Amino acid sequence: MQIILFIVVAFISFIIGIIGFAQIIGSLRKRQKNFMLPLLIWLAILVGEFFLARLIILDSMNAFYIGTGISFVIILLQKKIE
Numbered sequence: 001m002q003i004i005l006f007i008v009v010a011f012i013s014f015i016i017g018i019i020g021f022a023q024i025i026g027s028l029r030k031r032q033k034n035f036m037l038p039l040l041i042w043l044a045i046l047v048g049e050f051f052l053a054r055l056i057i058l059d060s061m062n063a064f065y066i067g068t069g070i071s072f073v074i075i076l077l078q079k080k081i082e
Helices: 002-030 036-056 058-077
Strands: none
Touching: 002 036, 002 058, 036 058
16 A cells, blocks of 8 residues: 555656646746746645645655656756756
8 A cells, every 4th residue: 555655646746746847947938927926836836735745645755755856857858948
């Protein structure tokens, strides 16, 4: 059961991380009018995900770190940051 929980936590944090980091990078690249609004919203979502994971599944925080870290590295390796 613990392995299934580990995989689920890693997958959910990976998906939220991919979407969140992509939105943050996209917002920084375009710098349209009110570009700070999506940046702040997605930062709040990512920080909220961290605190929710700490509150609910403190034992599986390594899975959270792995999923979020992999998503961050994937976004950085896409070479969309200029």
